[in-house]
Amino acid sequence: MRNQIPKGKLILIGGAEDKGKATVLDIEGKNKQFEEFEILKTLLPKKRGKRILEIITTASQQPKEVMRTYHSAFKEIGFNQVGFISMENNPEARNPIWINRIKNAHAVLFAGGDQFRLSTILGNTDIVDVIMERYYSDADFIVAGTSAGAMAAASLMIYEGQRNEAMLKDTVKVSSGLGFIDHCIIDTHFVKRGRFGRLVEALLMNPSCIGIGLGEDTALVIRKGNEAECKGSGMVVILDGRDISETNIAYAEPGTPLWAENLRVHMITKGNYFLLHERKFVTSKKFLKKEKIGSKKIDKVKPDKIIIEKEQKIKKKKSKKASTKRVTK
Numbered sequence: 001m002r003n004q005i006p007k008g009k010l011i012l013i014g015g016a017e018d019k020g021k022a023t024v025l026d027i028e029g030k031n032k033q034f035e036e037f038e039i040l041k042t043l044l045p046k047k048r049g050k051r052i053l054e055i056i057t058t059a060s061q062q063p064k065e066v067m068r069t070y071h072s073a074f075k076e077i078g079f080n081q082v083g084f085i086s087m088e089n090n091p092e093a094r095n096p097i098w099i100n101r102i103k104n105a106h107a108v109l110f111a112g113g114d115q116f117r118l119s120t121i122l123g124n125t126d127i128v129d130v131i132m133e134r135y136y137s138d139a140d141f142i143v144a145g146t147s148a149g150a151m152a153a154a155s156l157m158i159y160e161g162q163r164n165e166a167m168l169k170d171t172v173k174v175s176s177g178l179g180f181i182d183h184c185i186i187d188t189h190f191v192k193r194g195r196f197g198r199l200v201e202a203l204l205m206n207p208s209c210i211g212i213g214l215g216e217d218t219a220l221v222i223r224k225g226n227e228a229e230c231k232g233s234g235m236v237v238i239l240d241g242r243d244i245s246e247t248n249i250a251y252a253e254p255g256t257p258l259w260a261e262n263l264r265v266h267m268i269t270k271g272n273y274f275l276l277h278e279r280k281f282v283t284s285k286k287f288l289k290k291e292k293i294g295s296k297k298i299d300k301v302k303p304d305k306i307i308i309e310k311e312q313k314i315k316k317k318k319s320k321k322a323s324t325k326r327v328t329k
Contacts, residue, residue, distance in 0.1 A: 008134065008141040010180055010222040011042055014214030014234065015112055015147030015188045019073035033270050034233040037077050039219050042231060043107050043144055044079055050106040050140075053079070057086045058121050059113030059148045066111050093125035102130050107142035110149025110178075112188075116159040118152045119177050128178055135180060143180055147188045150214060154186050155179045156206060161198035166257040169249070172201040181225065184276065186212045190237060203241045204249040204260060210276060211239030220274075227288065228274045238266040240279050 017039040045051045055070055057063035063086045074082045083101060087093045102108060108131055110118065122128050134141045145153045157177035164171065174185070185206060187199045190213035203211040212220065215234030222228045230236050240263075247260040266281045268274055273282035275291060282291045 004136055006136045006225045007139040008136065008143060010135070010153065010225070011142060011144035011219055012150040012153060012186060012212065012214060012222065013039055013144065013146035013188075013219040014150065014190060014216050014232075014236070016192075016216035017146060017219070017232070018217050019069060020076040021072070031233045034217075037073070039217060039232050040073060040077060042219065042221060043109060043142060044077075045106040045140070047140055050104060052081045052083060052101075052105045053107045053109065054083045054085055054101055054105040055109045055111055056122075056149075057084055057111050057113075058088070059115060059118035059152070060111055061113065066113075070111070087121060087127070090121055090125060093122050093127045095127075098127055099130050102127060102134070106140060107144065110145040110152065112147030112149055115148035115152040115157055115177070116175065118148055119157060119159075119175065123176065123178060132180065150188050151186050152177045153180045154184045155182050156185050156202075156209060158185060158187060158198060158202050161195070161201070163194050164197055167197040167201050168254075169201075169252040169256045169258055170254040172198045172205070174202055174205065181222065181276075183209050184212055185209050186214065188214045189216055191215045191234065196237070199239060200260070200263065201249075201258060203239050203263075204244075204247055204258060207241045207244065209241075210279065211237075211241070213237035213239065222276070226275055226277045228276055229285075230268045230270055230272045230274075232270060235267055235269045236274075238268065238274055238281075240264040240266070242279065 018037055019040065020037060043053055057066045060066045067084045071082060074080065085098050085101065087098065131143060135143045151157055154177045156174055159173055159175050161172040185199065185202045187195045189195065195213065199211045199213050203209060214220065214236055218230065218232035218234035218236055220228045220236055221231055243262045243264055244260050245262050249258055252258060266274065268281065271284055273285070273288055275282060280291050282288050
């Protein structure tokens, strides 16, 4: 299944998304791009048929409070088909009742809380298998996570990390997540809680990954497992360690400040795109198709018409016949 392209949509939310009257955001009165309920509206169905959003509250120690908040928010939007699933242990994640509810939903949202609790209870269970199957096979299906739910969405997950002015060796701990997206490490509440350092350390330990730092009331909407569109009032910071030439991560002693040369950083906001496979920033939808040339498979292109060179499509020029006109000096 991992060799396939997922047909569904994955939405990663940085936490503290606007929930109407239930929340007060600092950015609401300042940011001209702020749109009420913008993030939650991405979870609503666009087509008729299955119109049920299931919210999994397993990560939270206070699931009833989570239920009240989201129920009130979606009621304010005008969408009432919201269910809540709270699984407190691993056997409950294999309950046929919950699995049937997932099969009849158009979207699933993993709410916030403790990502380690979420991954250990739900990891390698039937309910995650069903969500994964629908994500890969159903074009109308949505998988979403907010805060801890977004962090647990990737195959690798930060579950502990200190906030220090200097990045200190061995202050970040990484474990397995739920695996809806590979080669990424996700952090949330990124700007407000000063989590740049811990995401960098996690990236230095796993240099093949992309670091995704999600701001509050901000989301990445990922289509085809690759096209990540930014939505919301904040920003997303993308860290790419592919070009790092020097770092002391391999030999630094625990507690020693870390350093790295040539770490690439992208900042994206509402309307920008990032192509995860190509590791490319795209300013807008207008330029999205042009930037995807490099991801075309060579075996689908006729070699007599084009040449693939440095991930660009170059048309072959026809040879011109020698001109017979005389040139006057």
